[in-house]
Amino acid sequence: MENNVQNLNDVPVAKLSDYGYRDYHVLAKIWKVVSTILVVVIIFMIYLSILIIALQSFNSSSDVLSFNKFTTYWYTHMFDEPSFATPVRNTFIISVAATLISTLVGTLVAVGIHYSTKRFHQKIMLLNNIPLLNADIVTGISIMLIFSLVMKIPGLEYIFGFPTMLVAHMYFCLPYVILNVLPKLKELDSNMMDAALDLGLKPIRALIKVIVPSIVSGILAGLIFAFTMSFDDFVISYYTTGNGFNNLSIWVYSSIGRKGLRPYVHSFSTLVTFGSMVILLAINFFMGKKGVKNGKKH
Amino acid sequence: MNNKFGRLAKPYIIWLYIFAVAPAIVMSFLIFTDMEGLDLANLKMTLDNFSQLGEKSTLIAFKNSFLLSVITTAISIVLGYLVAYKLFRSNFKNKFLILVILILPMWSNILLRTEALANIMESNNIVTTFLNKIFNSNITFPQLRGTYFSVVFGLVVTYVPFMIMPIYNSLEKIDRSVEEAALDLGLTEMQKFWKVILPMSSKGIITGSIMVFLPSLSGFAIPKILGSGNIVMIGNVIEELFNNMNYNIGSLLAMIILVVILFSITIVNKVDKEGEMLL
């Protein structure tokens, strides 16, 4: 009897882990905390430069490397320097124009691609990747070379400036619109269009009344992408501009050195960032229902 | 009627031929010439331009470009995947807002952002002077500007959003039932991630990598500003050549970049035939 008890105590008892089960609960919890912190840190890093720019915008000294006194002076005197107001205006002109035209044309092209033959589809999508993936510097130089040749045609000597920059911006904005609209077209019920046509709608009307409303979220995403890229672009604009038409990036690039950038540039930038945040949140509010719907899919 | 709409895409392909294909032909021609700018009157044909490829500085610029952009891409994959996965797992499903959060920094000028990063990488900078004013202290930051670290850091924070988006998109496309099946078949969470989710989101990783790798490879503003002029990448060399009116060698180097890019485009096309993953 005693012997038996002894034996029972000696018997090795299998643990859950011996069956291949590991308890990851603690590890999982730690990982959850760590990864959340990491994500916050990464997002913070992405926004780090924005925060520094915001700090610079409240600096009374025009030396960007040293903080003097807190001031909101630059916010009220942003456009006092005419040399700054012009590039800001040009930036808006060029990016709004490029975005609008690209969104309109890009949507039509996307519809065209959607309804074209498979071979053509693949070919155009291959080429469509070039503006998107090509190095900015190569794109900029490419377009400059083409227009340098165009410039040799009499009467077009002064083509560099707004027209060239607009074409260049459209060139790299279009793929963004097309790539955002195409997937939405795919989700479209192909019978819908046929039904609309059967009901006697002209193709153009059918396009506007039937297709566009259902791909509008794609168009909007494309528009935002296109505007962002156009607004932020430096390298391509730098090579394709001329005749005194400068956008903000070019202006910043060339005036970064001398006396340094006065903080009004930073306050403008801060205003744009937070202003656009508000606008985009407002758009999101309009799109609110759609957002929830998307979320419920999962 | 399909043909009617199909015609809408025709002008676009001509547009692409003019601005994407024609310049490549012009550049291929420029490689074999020697002239100042596009001074066609004084054109000379030559093969001398290729000797630049043997220059130590060119080779090192290429090495720097590839090395730094590979490191940038690798770091971006890890960090980008983490963020995308977290967002995907969270209850936060508003894709539009995620997009906004990621692209909002781009609404500030890229040069301003890079200058701001360069600023805080100096030992005496706006943050130290700000803190010293408040706490009456004498803090200095480590001198990071001018090192490889600072360039990689700048590249990662600038381009990681382009990694997050495609990965998030590909994660979103994974069917919930596949995950459930994996768990039902006895896989642990860990195994499920490595064996199911990661392979299924590889498309996103590949497209994201290309979106990060290519601009890092060819950019010149970030290495110029954050590297204090000490770190020369191929984009800087190309910029310098074009600024000195040496279109010939400039075109040669640009064409090499273009070949790398075309190679990447074929990869994209292999991975996804319709090319919709990029965004």
Next chain:
Amino acid sequence: MVKSIKKLFILFVLLLISSTFLSGCTTRRTLLFLNWGEYINDDLVTLFEEKYNCNLIVDIADSNELFYAKIKSGTTAYDLVCPAEYMVEKMYINDLLQEIDYMKLDALSGNTNEERYQNYRDSIMPGVIQIEDYLNDDMLKLSQVLNFDYDHARSEINHYHMPYFWGTFGLMYNKLNPFFVDNNTYDSDGKFVSNIPDGEPDKLQEDNNAWKVYFFDDSLPEESQLPLDTKVGAYDSVRFFYGAVMTYHASDPNVSVDDNLEAFKEIISRRKYKEWGGDSLKHGIASHNLDIAFAYTGDCLDMVYLSILDGNKLEDVEFYTYTPSVTMAHVDTLVIPKNARHVDLAHDFMNFLLDKNYSWYNNRDIGYCPVLKSVYDMILNEESPNKDEYPTCYVEEDEDELFWKHNWRLAIEKTFPVVDHANGDYTSVKTGIPFSYFENSDIKKLTNAVNNVKTS
């Protein structure tokens, strides 16, 4: 949803239309001026626009090579460009410039073009004349090498440009660094005194060691050596940096590249430069992130002026520039490209700057040395433009303005000193050798050499 999109769309269209109108509403003549960044007083732009009823658009380039590229590629038809002397040579040789018509410059007196040019020449600083003469001689040499006609007696090259600002190159340094002892300050009378205590060596000036110190010459005794861990900045324009190295190596910035390439490579690899930059160098020094850098003296004064405007006296500014006794000089000068569209307006701008009051006003913002003797006098006498005649560029003489004018004068006097100003002798003590034109192939060799050092 659709409605909101429509609204957004309409908003965008309105924005577009309004912005296009804003840009298109002026049909005035436009002067396109390609200049260095922050190299013109913004208020002067407005003054010029009002006076001549035109628009003045200032485009910016950050290197002489870029000036050349922009003119040569012709993507923009600039009316006025402001390159340095050696790029003027290159532009002239490549036939990109048109001659200045001095008869259009009413501020000058004389009945013929040559008389007016002489009149102009009489009004400018000797330092500039020195550079102009060097340029003229250099062109004669080049004309023999490159085989073109050149009228040396007429000083032809100098009929193609009109100096805008000039200055020297020097070593800008951080006064707080223990290695440097500021050797020039001013006493209360504005007299030049040395503040080096007896027995202390002046490490920069002794035997004109400045370049040796900067380039780490091993002939210097160890205690005079600038330690290798000093944060040194180098100028990333290869032409300028080659000039600096050769000024040290051969006392001439223009010696042939082929003969000196190896020496150049060796000298620039002695030290690890913390930063290769342009305008960023002066900010580095002002913020104590750099200790010494090779830079335009004018660039240093730019920063000094900012510090004075922040309320610091000249002697309290924490950095300054040291001009070695053998150095380089430069003149940034206005030229009219061949394809300019508003040649008359370009001449108007030159005429405008010949008025000492406007030039003085322009100079307030820019740390370089004025070209006109009369402007130099105004600064040294702490004068202002006449309030009634020039109400637009008159500055109210309050305490701040007086403080500024006094310190401005001290800075100019210290950096661009003249021997005997009171007796009308403007001979500058410190000027230097200007740069001359290099072939593209030479620039390519130098660029490769510099890139090799940067990347090794």
